[in-house]
Amino acid sequence: MYRKKLHHALLGSAAIAVGVTGASAAQAQQTPAGTSVNNQATVTYEVGGNPASVSSNVATFVVDKKVNLTVAEVGGAPTQTSLGAVDQVTTFTVTNLTNSVQDFRLEADQQLVSIPLLGVDNFNMNNLRAFVDSNGNGTYDAGVDVATYIDELAPDATVTVFIVGNTPNTPGADTAIVSLNAVVAAGGSGGALGADLVASSTLVADSPTTVETVFADDTGLLDALRNGQQRAFDAYKISTAVVTMLKSATVISDPVNLLVNPHPIPGAVVEYCMKVSNAGPGTAANLTLSDSIPANSTFVPGSISVGTSGILGACILVGTSEDDNNTGADETDLYGGSFDGTTVRATLPTVASSTSMSVAFRVTVN
Known part of the structure; x- marks a missing residue:
């Protein structure tokens, strides 16, 4: 009988307050992958007019890697070229929207597609290559811009990439549509291209202590949803006449x-x-x-x-x-x-x- 009365007294007189410590409000920048987020709650109460408190255990998890990027063509118009011209340049940007430093593998290729404002692809450029703007001047410098992959790009940082190709000396056709495809690769090892990232399985529950990889990139033309890569297009336009x-x-x-x-x-x-x-x-x-x-x-x-x-x-x-x-x-x-x-x-x-x-x-x- 005594215990029952005491139980009711405790419930009736306890003033309960819950406080949370740990992660602050969300910021504009993404929380870096691997950041440990700790959370502990406290409860204060009174017993017979005497204040007391108790703390919970510390709940911990690490922030997973949210993989995202954008690839964009610069200029918004076809690149003018002429028959037989060599080292013709079209320009793109790659932005790292992942919450960690990443490498990016670059693919320069030709696409047999029709794109409004660019035209219909009807000839192939020769010797297509992709180079990173090493000095950040926005201009392709042969012999200077020689890196073929993006190395250790910080979160929210953008780098310029050039596609360079040779125009064939064949009259008649006028439009070659090319694309730059950027694939997110593992960072953390400067001077070497990391392996392509692989998304963690969605069939397995999250591990609070493991940095897992989640692809968050959008779909696009010739680009699947959440595949860790993005593609943008440009065209070479021959304006000369024979x-x-x-x-x-x-x-x-x-x-x-x-x-x-x-x-x-x-x-x-x-x-x-x-x-x-x-x-x-x-x-x-x-x-x-x-x-x-x-x-x-x-x-x-x-x-x-x-x-x-x-x-x-x-x-x-x-x-x-x-x-x-x-x-x-x-x-x-x-x-x-x-x-x-x-x-x-x-x-x-x-x-x-x-x-x-x-x-x-x-x-x-x-």
Whole structure:
């Protein structure tokens, strides 16, 4: 009976307060992996008006490694290049969002994909390589930026990485889409690339005393969710054009056979055709053609014609006739033509990739 009354007295008169010591409120920076977090509670109470307290055991766990990173392309536009150019550079950044120092393995590769603002991949760069910006100046320095992996990158730190490649000397195609893939690797051993991190099994309960590895990276194009790596894309864009010109001479008529199987005899009319072709991939602009009238011939006034190349042997399919000066109403269209007494000249505003334009004029055989 005494114990029962005392039990009720204790419950009725105890003023209970719980205090927690240990980890402070969450900070902006992540708590480093391996940090020991200790937590102990106390309870104060009174017995018969006398204060007393008791402490719990210390609950302890270590902070696990939360693996995350970002890879980003710098500039937001394709890298312009030209046929046959070597050591062409496109730039990326890699940021360590893991709560520990990490290495990063780098992969520079080509991707057969279509990406808005970059285009559709239709040729391959040669000798793709990835190098780390060793001096932090944001510019690729051949012979200086030679590291091929990121070594000991601190949490929240960012480093610049360059993809370097050679442009093939093959006309026609214009876009090569490349990507930088960064893989989180073990840190803590400067001067050597650590092994790729492996996530701790999600089928096993957490061990409070072991630093386990949790992948927290997002998914992306050609990148799986929570795989400890991230990828970003850029493109090389060829803007040069490969222009060629083919010239032919066709006998139109002669004074003996007229239009039937004419021959280049004195008095015959011969048409010269100059076909300008662009193998691309860029557009050729502001073209000016010039052709001196050959000896033993006389220019036929008003015979200049400029326009799209014809088919089945025709020089021009759709074009405009030009007079012999470079002024007047005929110069208000897209094309121009003139003759200064010795030389025929013609102007074309553009010749697009994989297209051709032609210029024709006639002479009489003296």
